[in-house]
Structure formats: C-alpha cells, structure tokens
Amino acid sequence: GAGVSQTPSNKVTEKGKYVELRCDPISGHTALYWYRQSLGQGPEFLIYFQGTGAADDSGLPNDRFFAVRPEGSVSTLKIQRTERGDSAVYLCASSLKGRNRGSGANVLTFGAGSRLTVL
C-alpha cells in the first residue's frame, strides 16, 4: 500500500482480555517495527522484524506480548491478559532495510497507530 496501515485505530477492552493489533507495511519494505507510546513519552521499542523473523524482540515487556509476521508482510501484535498499564498508542513502522549500512541506513515510516485502552 501507499503507507503503513494499522487496525484497529482504537480498541477499548477490559482488563484480562486478549487483544490483536494489525500492521500492514509499505509494499516492499522488508523491515517492520512495533513501538509503544504513552502520553508525554517518546516511542518505546518493542520488536523488530527483518522478513519473517524477529531480529530483535528485546523491547517486549513480558511474555504477555507476542508478535508474528508469518509471510514477511503483515504483522500482528498480540497481547494476552491485558492490564491497565498496557494502555498506550501502539505504533507500527516499516523500512526498506533493517540493517545499519552506514550512510544508507534505513528510514522508518510510521502508521497512524492503534490506541489501546484497557479498562
């Protein structure tokens, strides 16, 4: 697609429920990133995919969070047993390259985000 598409744009759920957030990256972008942004904070890195595999999942806060990208395009972020502290805007971004190659390092394009509210 022309841009990074995220669905849903808004999700309200109850504590303890399961949530899936979807990201459709720019066509041809091999790298895909998930970030989480709370009010007044910068985006916090969660996980990064290069193709189908998670190249770096060091930002996932705990084992309730999981993400997949089975065909190297669309990705789903899954949150189990949601807690109120999970409330945030979840941002997805994609880029052409995921590796730092000096001056040609990739540039991230962000989607509009999915606002998650856990009651």
Added chain:
Amino acid sequence: QKEVEQNSGPLSVPEGAIASLNCTYSDRVSQSFFWYRQYSGKSPELIMSIYSNGDKEDGRFTAQLNKASQYVSLLIRDSQPSDSATYLCAVKGGGSQGNLIFGKGTKLSVKP
C-alpha cells in the same frame, strides 16, 4: 542501557525566531541519527537524518552532529506557528542492530 536524552520543554519561541532543539545519546557506536516531528494525536514523521559529523541543511531545518560529544541538534530558522509540535530525536546503534531508540521529545511552541 542505551539512552537518548532530550529536554522535554516546552520550548517557546516567537514567530520568525530560531528554535534550537538538543539531544544527547549514550551509545558511543551509534551511526545514524534522526529528527522526527509529531503533531498532537498524530504519528511521528521524519524531518531530517544525519550520519556524519557536521551540519546538514534542508530548507529551514539544520541538523548538527558531534559524535565526540555524543550530541545532535536541530535548528529551525524562521519558525512558524505550524512548526509547533513535539520533536523526537532518534538514534540507531551500530552493527546489525535495526531498531531506533527515541528520546521523550521536546515540545515546541511558536507564538504568532
């Protein structure tokens, strides 16, 4: 832990003035540096990227990088009310690490 530090502001400048935004980072091997602008309720959008020491100019924007001091800045000349937003500094590590580390952002307000 790799960190990116920014003054959260708000930074208030009059229309037409120069706005100066600063950022420091902890990872000495960082190779790539970015400034993103984020309007309230919107997602970040890239303004500038810089990879080498010195200045890089693009229109009213100038990014400055000093790797020895682990410092990167953004200057906005002839500031406009439409520049009012939060400016996020982002740093990418060296080697094969792919993710960007963001600062908390500096909120800029340009007064007419």
